[in-house]
Amino acid sequence: MAVGEAKLDDFLGQRTARVTVAPVKVAAVQAAPVLLDRDATIGKVVALAEQAAAEGARLVVFPEAFVPGYPDWVWRTRPWDATATALYARLFEQAVVVGSPATDVLASTARRLGIWLSAGVSERDEAGSTLYNTLLHFAPDGTLAARHRKLMPTGGERLVWGMGDGSTLTVTDTGFGRLGGLICWENYMPLARAALYAQGVDIYLAPTWDNSDVWVPTLRHIAKEGRTYVIGVTSCIRATDLPAGLPGRAELYGGAEDWLSRGNTAIIGPGGEVLAGPLTGEEGIVYAEIDAGAARASRQQFDPVGHYSRPDVFRLHVDATAHVAVLETSSDRRTKSPAAASSVAPVNQTQGGPDEHRTSDPTKRT
Numbered sequence: 001m002a003v004g005e006a007k008l009d010d011f012l013g014q015r016t017a018r019v020t021v022a023p024v025k026v027a028a029v030q031a032a033p034v035l036l037d038r039d040a041t042i043g044k045v046v047a048l049a050e051q052a053a054a055e056g057a058r059l060v061v062f063p064e065a066f067v068p069g070y071p072d073w074v075w076r077t078r079p080w081d082a083t084a085t086a087l088y089a090r091l092f093e094q095a096v097v098v099g100s101p102a103t104d105v106l107a108s109t110a111r112r113l114g115i116w117l118s119a120g121v122s123e124r125d126e127a128g129s130t131l132y133n134t135l136l137h138f139a140p141d142g143t144l145a146a147r148h149r150k151l152m153p154t155g156g157e158r159l160v161w162g163m164g165d166g167s168t169l170t171v172t173d174t175g176f177g178r179l180g181g182l183i184c185w186e187n188y189m190p191l192a193r194a195a196l197y198a199q200g201v202d203i204y205l206a207p208t209w210d211n212s213d214v215w216v217p218t219l220r221h222i223a224k225e226g227r228t229y230v231i232g233v234t235s236c237i238r239a240t241d242l243p244a245g246l247p248g249r250a251e252l253y254g255g256a257e258d259w260l261s262r263g264n265t266a267i268i269g270p271g272g273e274v275l276a277g278p279l280t281g282e283e284g285i286v287y288a289e290i291d292a293g294a295a296r297a298s299r300q301q302f303d304p305v306g307h308y309s310r311p312d313v314f315r316l317h318v319d320a321t322a323h324v325a326v327l328e329t330s331s332d333r334r335t336k337s338p339a340a341a342s343s344v345a346p347v348n349q350t351q352g353g354p355d356e357h358r359t360s361d362p363t364k365r366t
Contacts, residue, residue, distance in 0.1 A: 023291040024176045026203070026229075027057035028276075030265040031283045032237035033069035035246060036087070038094040038102055041067045045119060046109050052285055053113040058176060062119040063235040063265075064183050064207035065133055067102070068094040070235060071122070072209075072260045074156030076252045083248035088160055090247065095124040095131050098144065103136070111142030116174055120183065120207045122161070123149070130162040135181055135207060137172060146172040150183040151192060167322035171199040177229075177292030181205030187222060195318050197226045198305040202292035206232045211262050216278050224272035227298045229290045236263035236283050270295040 029048045034040035045062060052060045064070060071091055077084035096102050110117040116139060123134035133150035149164025169192065171180030180201040186192055187206050196204065204226060206219055211234065223230040239258035242249055253260075266277030267288040275288040302308050 021176050021292045023289050023293075024058040025056045025287055025289050026059040026061070026231060026267065027052035027055070028061050028231050028233040028265045028267055028286045030063070030234060030236045030263045030279050030286065031066075032241045033066050033235060035069035035237070035242055036090045036094050037243065038068040038096065041069060042102060042105050045106065045117075048285065049109055049113060049115065049117055052287075053115050055285075055287060057115065057287065059116040059118070059174070059179070059203065059231075061205055061207070061231050061233050063233045064120040064135075064209055065122050066119055066207075066235060067096055067121045069237075070209050070261070071157070071160045073248065073252060074159050077248070079156075079159055083252065084159070086247035091122060091160060092124065092129075092131065094122075096121040096134075096136075097124055097126050098136075098147070099126070103144065106136065107138050107142040107144065110138035110140060114140045116140060116145075116179065118179070118181070118205055123147075131160060132164060133157065133161045133183055134164075135183055135205065137179060139172075139174075146170055146179075148181060148183070150186055151189070152186065154185045165323045166195075166318050166320045169195050169318065169320065171196060171201045174203070177202035177290070177295070179203045179205070181207070181231075184208040184210060187218060191316055193222060193226065194305060194316050197228075198316075198318075201226065201228050202295050203290065204228045204230045206230055208232060208234050208264070209261055210234070211259075211264050211280075215264050216266050216268075216274070219266060219268045220272040220274065223268040223270055225302075225304060227270045227302060227304075228295055229270060229275075229292075230268040232264065232266050232268070232277075233286075234264040235261045236279075236281070237261050270298045 029052065031044060031048055034044065045067065049060045073084060073087050106117060106119060116137065118135060118137045121134050121136060123132045133153060135148045136144060137146040139145040148168045150161065151164050153161040153163065171178045178200045180196045180199065181204055182192055204222060206222070208215065215232065219230045219232045237260045238256055239253035239260065240256045242253060263280045265279045265286050267275045267286055269275050276286045279286050299306065
């Protein structure tokens with residue numbers, strides 16, 4: 001074989017290695033959080049992630065706002081009444097701060113198990129007073145690879161959560177496919193979906209609180225539209241699962257017949273086919289094998305942001321910058337170098353501790 005041919009074969013081999021992805025097993029965990037108890041709920045995340053990893057799952061996904069639990073009371077109380085205020089105060093106290101011991105546990109779990117771990121949380125900035133409905137993605141090395149803050153809380157959710165911005169509307173490469181997602185009714189926002197499609201999402205997460213009979217058809221539509229795998233995951237919790245000391249428990253909730261969420265977890269293939277689930281009325285883990293290569297190949301038929309788009313007619317502009325309320329360009333309070341003092345830190349950037357595995361913010365899109 002000639003030297004030139006050998007180099008060409010080496011190049012093609014390296015290129016094939018970069019674009020070929022192997023099928024993997026994924027898990028969607030449908031469970032009940034310990035409502036408004038962050039540490040106890042994280043304990044459940046660890047135990048259930050261990051169970052899924054033991055079954056061979058490389059990606060383990062938890063529901064919307066699973067830590068410390070979805071604020072179901074926003075649909076049962078009057079805005080700002082005494083009970084709603086007491087429940088919000090508990091949620092604020094139990095919210096997750098990126099870079100705190102809470103996220104350190106999630107990060108170390110992903111690292112110890114060698115998995116991708118995606119979990120919905122109520123998130124708070126360390127010095128902030130606004131909460132966000134956030135999806136965190138931890139990589140197998142224990143880093144926080146990405147996070148997404150829900151762009152638009154739905155209805156009563158606006159009493160407890162603020163709005164995210166385009167800086168977290170991203171996907172990240174897992175090695176077995178590009179991972180991203182939207183939360184609950186964000187998935188009905190066609191432009192938000194298009195923003196993920198444009199980044200080549202192969203594994204689309206859709207954690208939700210929606211128990212309706214139209215939710216799984218929604219997931220199937222998204223999968224076929226984006227030619228992507230869709231993992232829809234929902235909590236499964238009834239009134240009897242609630243802690244006894246929960247404010248307003250007796251007046252707001254009934255017994256075993258009172259479901260906060262019956263669950264609606266399913267995994268959908270890129271042709272819109274249901275691969276697993278839907279699971280309803282019980283806790284459990286739903287598994288499926290996914291192949292990002294198959295999803296990408298199916299886009300030969302339909303690519304909504306490629307050959308089947310019409311950018312001469314329709315075009316989407318995404319503002320991917322972080323929008324902050326206060327931009328500080330200089331301050332007498334700063335003791336750092338002039339170069340550092342003139343920089344602007346995004347509001348959602350936190351500093352980790354000395355632990356090399358301490359969680360930190362994901363890299364912004366470039």
